[in-house]
Amino acid sequence: MARGSAPAPLSVLDTALAGRGISAADALSGSIALAELADRRGFTRYWVTEHHSMPGVSSSSPAVLLARLTAHTTRLRLGAGGVMLPNHPPLIVAEQYGLLQALAPDRIDLGLGRAPGTDRATAAALRRGRSDDDDFPQQVVELLHFLDDDFPEGHPYRERVYAVPGPGQDKENGVSRTSGRPSVWLLGSSGYSARLAARLGLPFAFAAHFSPDHVDAALRLYRDRFTPSAVLAEPYALVSFAVMAADDEHEALRQTRSYAHSMMRMLHGKSYLVPTPDEAASYPCTAGERMVLDRWTDSVLHGTPGQVTERLNRLHEVARPDEIMLASVGHSPQALLHSTRLIADAYDLPATPVPASTH
Template sequence: MTASIFGTRFGNAPVSLSILDFAMAGKGYTAREALAGSIELARLADRRGFTRYWVAEHHAMPGVTTSSPPLLLARLVGETERIRLGAGGMMLPNFPPLVIAEQFGLLASLAPGRIDLGIGRAPGADMTTANALRRGQINAEDFPNQVMELIRFLDDDFPDSHAFKKSVYAVPGPRQDRKNGVPRSFERPPVWLLGSSGYSAQLAAHLGWPFAFAAHLADENVELALALYRQNFKPSTVLDRPYAIVSFGVLAADDEHEARRQAWAYSHSMMRMSQRKSFVVPTPEEAEAYPYSSAERDIIEMWNAKIMSGTGEQVVEQLNAWQQRLEADELMVLNLGHSPDAIYRSTELIADAYGMPDFGA
């Protein structure tokens, strides 16, 4: 793997820091406002020295606006200069591998050396929506084969006996350069496997690929997954040693009480989702006034325990404690506030407390 993919540490920071974004539209905010907030957040992350800015894929969730990571990333290419941009991730069973190879080949051609492709096997939606996306044509159980087909399109290396060898290939991609009489110049984006259990950890280890674990969803599984990844890792032409990112839900505010209120509002939305209601983050005031049953409060407290909230210094202290425990190669933060302003301010405070530079100062 090229050195550029690895994170850059600043000051006394133990590891580099990155951003995961959902373009969340809290109650009272439009998709347009949420996306404008994400553009501003990407600019901030670029200016403050975050290593990468990844966009997640979700569908049929009114509180999450990232239904098409490649479209948002194409906009962010022109809004940033240094930061790596990527999908965290594309849900591979939702798409034919050729589609993803072409989308990310195009992005890699627009921003050479700055694009990451993270792939996962979850639908990013409920199963009814997943069926609408897939139309029964793609089987999630065939994920390893889909992964290998994606890589063969990105590298243009189907075996001679394969039906796609002669005339099916990704554009942009290496065969386009070759057919146009250009020395091979296409630089495919590095592919990351994502997961919240041991399945993708073991597949990433087998392939010798980098791995990203979603601790914001399942922090109870993170230690086992990283152990499986490291113990079973096989060096490859992609990577000579394990490299793992761990993502955490966070919310920092100038006032500790406000941070707790914002985090509680997000946990409220997760409680609603568990009740098969729409995922929308309410205002902190609405969440505070809600008449919780004891069962609902238990659900919220379970999700709330997964979020690192407080002042910037308090959040970074919690991140560092997890880092000492996990020895991750990189940390990624998902800011979980109600408003774009709260998410932006959280990122600023964490960057300050983490000792990150300001390239725009």
């Protein structure tokens, strides 16, 4: 297996995976172990997704899980990848991530997306009948004002509404600003958020694990239209790739096929359930289902660690993201943890001891 340094800083995207036969408690224990590994091995950031009404995913509330992870990590940036902003009032999001910033100063990222993170019926329950996200840019701007406590003169929130914890609370209590705001990112799998991130001068994260064919166009759009801001002088783009590394190609394929099966179920209007590799292998596919399974299988960088890192290196040469995020896929938290460890070993990431007092 060839070893070498990573082509860009590496990060981790976590869904708190709960495949068939795995409880939420087991999935969340797996997330803690994965975050601890990422902290020890020099990964840059660890993000948690927001999904709802999906049996295979336990991360319905990223802020709650991130609060736990602040006590299990020391240097790793922690964040949401992301908060689906139309599901939440901006004030609530500002307060949740301001609280996290107070718990782990200058280690919190706040990634913002506009998709519901679920199916239409669940989205209706989340959004109480609001069916569109046309005001997403306005929601983002409102959230930024809450985080900075800088609503303009005459705005109804300027004098009386504060995100707590936050700079408004510090000002009222007569103390210096205790920390900067969380690092705000825009997330997307198309050109929409790329354009908005460029206009607002924010870092941009592209979900290539959902939309691998549109990476180059989205990053080019973001970089070409980027306007410097107070928080970012030059464009900064992260790309997440679906990966599964195992000790041999066969096991990597078995794990990947479980993920592909769950995506096929979701596309056919069924629940997002991740079957065991044996269940996925024995499923009697129709010709149409096999095409969907093959497409999602091919979208995952799977194989031995050397094969996975070689493909990551090639993809980086084309899109040139500033950072690579590993969205590990498979059936069990143990498989995802092992995959991440194997990729870290393949790139010779250093192992850094974590003080026992953090656990």
